[in-house]
Amino acid sequence: MSLIASYVSGVTIMGTPAEIYNYGAQYWLVVVGVALSCIIVCIVYLPVFCTLRLSSSYEYLELRFNRHVRAVASLLFLFDEVLFLPMVVFVPALAFNQLTGANVFAVGGIMVLICGVYTVLGGLRAVVWTDSVQTGLMFLGVVLVAVAGTIAVGGFASAFEIASVSGRIELTNWSFSPLERQTGWGAVIGGCIYWTCFNSVNQTMVQRYISLDSKKKAVTAIGIFAMGAVLAITLCAWCGITAYVAWVTSGCAPGATPLVDDRMLPSFVTYIADTQNLPGLSGVFLAGVFGAGLSSLSAVLNACALVIIEDLLHGWLQKRYKPFNEGLIARGATAVLAVLSVIMLVVIQKLGGVLGVATALSAIAASTTCGIFTLGMACSWVGPRGAVAGAVGGALVTSVVSLGTQAAAASGLRTMPLNFTMQCPNEVANIDLDFDPETIFPLFRISYHWVAPIGLLATLIVGAVVGWLFDVQEDIKMDAELFTPLVWRFLPARALEGAGSTRRALQRAHAAAPIAAPLIISTVDKIEMNGELSR
Secondary structure (H helix, E strand, C coil): CHHHHHHCCHHHHHHHHHHHHHHCHHHHHHHHHHHHHHHHHHHHHHHHHHHHCCCCCCHHHHHHCCHHHHHHHHHHHHHHHHHHHHHHHHHHHHHHHHHHCCCHHHHHHHHHHHHHHHHHHHHHHHHHHHHHHHHHHHHHHHHHHHHHHHHHCCCHHHHHHHHHHCCCCCCCCCCCCCCCCCCHHHHHHHHHHHHHHHHHHCHHHHHHHHCCCCHHHHHHHHHHHHHHHHHHHHHHHHHHHHHHHHHHHHCCCCCCCCCCHHHHHHHHHHHHHHHCCCCCHHHHHHHHHHHHHHHHHHHHHHHHHHHHHHHHHHHHCCCCCCHHHHHHHHHHHHHHHHHHHHHCHHHHCCCCCHHHHHHHHHHHHHHHHHHHHHHHHHCCCCCHHHHHHHHHHHHHHHHHHHHHHHHHHCCCCCCCCCHHHHHCCCCCCCCCCCCCHHHCCHHHHCCHHHHHHHHHHHHHHHHHHHHHHHCCHHHCCCCHHHCCHHHHHHCCHHHHHCCCHHHHHHHHHHHHCCCHHHHHHHHCCCCCCCCCCCC
């Protein structure tokens, strides 16, 4: 439940229906990518982490390369979460604003304050237990909206038929063009790589995998996560279909401008609650959205505190302070991140659909970090120089593509036909109808689905080439346990001879410093240093 709560956020609940409503059901094929990503994680990455049993996933990079590479990945993670946090806060605040008229910044501030308090005081235990409750609320809200919407439009068969005739059920576009927002290959390949980047090496997920007793239990947890994520995406996608069908049959989309797509689902919930006489539906929906948002927010704050102390302070700077002082540093960092998430709401409000924005921006750091780990686990000739060069190359390429596409999106996005909404009174389109996307530089028209694949590929190519040319092979640490089992047959003989040396060194280090573990645990029992939390 906690794994599902960390990544199925309010962005999924409100962004997915709006994406389906505006651009068709092709996005739903991302569930195939989710399933494939979990298989890849179990085969390629999980064996390494389960063998080494590290407290932080980024510690692997210090063992494989050096502490500077570990710091680079840790900073990329923090950058990713700084971009993700305001989106997690914005979605529930926007839903509350749409249904009640409350100020977005006020709601966001209160939400961050409440979440920050229980995260700092309760640590990982509080995060995990509240995640379970919040995930239940999230699924309850989405299921009720999906069921109520289906009943309102005359049943599943009727809704599917109307959506098909209207062109919303479009699953036949299998173009490889990265310039099309939604295609089958874009959703499957992009979804697979995007979710692999997060599920494979992100501190949020890895910490939970290796906290289990065995690899078998970790694989089971990943399988449950995959089923939960697929179910959540499917339910949210169906909400988008029923919303479209409901407004097609009524001839109007009351209470919202459809092109402002993040407001679509709250508007639909209000419409269903009014027309079907379901006064409690809006409240349950809000509870679900806030549950999803709070679970992701607490997970992110908890993970960032761990990374700042364990990876940057201890690992990179080689500094250790008294547990009380380290606790203050972690709490201070949590407070700064919380304030930043509210301030950045100003920027988030001006961007396009939250689902595309979240995917494109978070892919900058996620794909680059995954690329560094993949270089370490699969390419024995890559050392620190190759890893750093790959990180720089991947981050630069994805930043240009992602930020460029978001700037272009501010000019307007073409949706599928929504002509029926123009009959509505007081509707104001928020897009320049003279806008021609062909005038935008092609690099900035790339679909958000392809940002993660581009970033991962750029990191791997640059890192592999630089490593081959400039890394001193004799200085590269060779231990078969640092590599995925898939490449063991291709490793140099000295890697197989040194198998297990890293793990034995870690065990000796822990045995020689028995005080270290209690210090870490006490420092973050209130942020839970040995545990963890991430989107």
